[in-house]
Amino acid sequence: MESGFGPKIVWDSGWKVPGLEFLGNFQITETVTVTWLIMIGLIVFSMLSTRKLEKIPKKLQLVLEILVGSINNLTAQTMGEDKKSFAPYMGTILLFLAIANLSGLIGLRPPTADVNTTIGLAMMTFTLIHFNGVRKKGIGRYLKEFTEPFIPMLPLNIIGELATPISLGFRLFGNIIGGLIIMNLIYSALAGLSTALFGPSALPIFQAGLPAVLHVYFDLFAGVLQSFIFTMLTMVYISMKMD
Amino acid sequence: MEQITGRALILACSAVGAGLAMIAGIGPGIGQGYAAGKGAEAVGRQPEAQGDIIRTMLLGAAVAETTGIYGLIIALVLLFANPLIGLL
Numbered sequence: 001m002e003s004g005f006g007p008k009i010v011w012d013s014g015w016k017v018p019g020l021e022f023l024g025n026f027q028i029t030e031t032v033t034v035t036w037l038i039m040i041g042l043i044v045f046s047m048l049s050t051r052k053l054e055k056i057p058k059k060l061q062l063v064l065e066i067l068v069g070s071i072n073n074l075t076a077q078t079m080g081e082d083k084k085s086f087a088p089y090m091g092t093i094l095l096f097l098a099i100a101n102l103s104g105l106i107g108l109r110p111p112t113a114d115v116n117t118t119i120g121l122a123m124m125t126f127t128l129i130h131f132n133g134v135r136k137k138g139i140g141r142y143l144k145e146f147t148e149p150f151i152p153m154l155p156l157n158i159i160g161e162l163a164t165p166i167s168l169g170f171r172l173f174g175n176i177i178g179g180l181i182i183m184n185l186i187y188s189a190l191a192g193l194s195t196a197l198f199g200p201s202a203l204p205i206f207q208a209g210l211p212a213v214l215h216v217y218f219d220l221f222a223g224v225l226q227s228f229i230f231t232m233l234t235m236v237y238i239s240m241k242m243d
Numbered sequence: 244m245e246q247i248t249g250r251a252l253i254l255a256c257s258a259v260g261a262g263l264a265m266i267a268g269i270g271p272g273i274g275q276g277y278a279a280g281k282g283a284e285a286v287g288r289q290p291e292a293q294g295d296i297i298r299t300m301l302l303g304a305a306v307a308e309t310t311g312i313y314g315l316i317i318a319l320v321l322l323f324a325n326p327l328i329g330l331l
Contacts, residue, residue: 174312
């Protein structure tokens, strides 16, 4: 069976990691390269744009100030004024996810269409939830909350906590991979249509223009919405555990 | 009659199963429609709180979507990463 819509392998080292032979060869997939591209882009952009900050802002600085200010506002509104210090992390995942989801528009494969990326981010959220829960309340009160409202609820509460990263990760992954697969199917259907009408050597002219409407929905709308929702849910879960 | 191999049977049943798994899409459809309807009602009653209402509605709709996404994941696993073939 062919591998379907998984990420392409761009580099195969040919050797196995010692101790982890069952995983197969050590490979670099498209996901990793696109993630690094986004990371480099974000780092370079933030370094260049904050180099010459002025008292009276110019165009670029004004845009940045609005961006940072709105992320600060969103965090303060959702998590409460006392947890405003989470704003840098929330802003980072919001920007990273938004750019990652939108990278499908310029022909790259979105890194979030790989379950490893999304589950990794969801596990970061999971760690933050419980680390901050213990830090804020102390280990005793934190553990006691698992037995509320009464002791027999303990296994259910634990399953509920473990389900959080799974639902977070798979929600993002499912949305992006669903859009990716539908777009792929539509592109191959349009290519098939032009082949059927004008013969096998014809240019796939239907692929230009027609799928743009669907790109607006699947990449622009769903991508931005899902990155926003991932960030919002992270904030809500963390502040719920801390209160 | 032509002999049906075990592999072909598993592939055929997996395709049917993937289709059945996508019936899960009904749930989020109803749930999100309900959320959107209540959101429209709330905006009609209190138009000045539109921003907050839209944000809350989108969050609720995204959570309601989870079960449908689980169905999609099951369908994708059955189609592209079938674990049953390995059992043959």
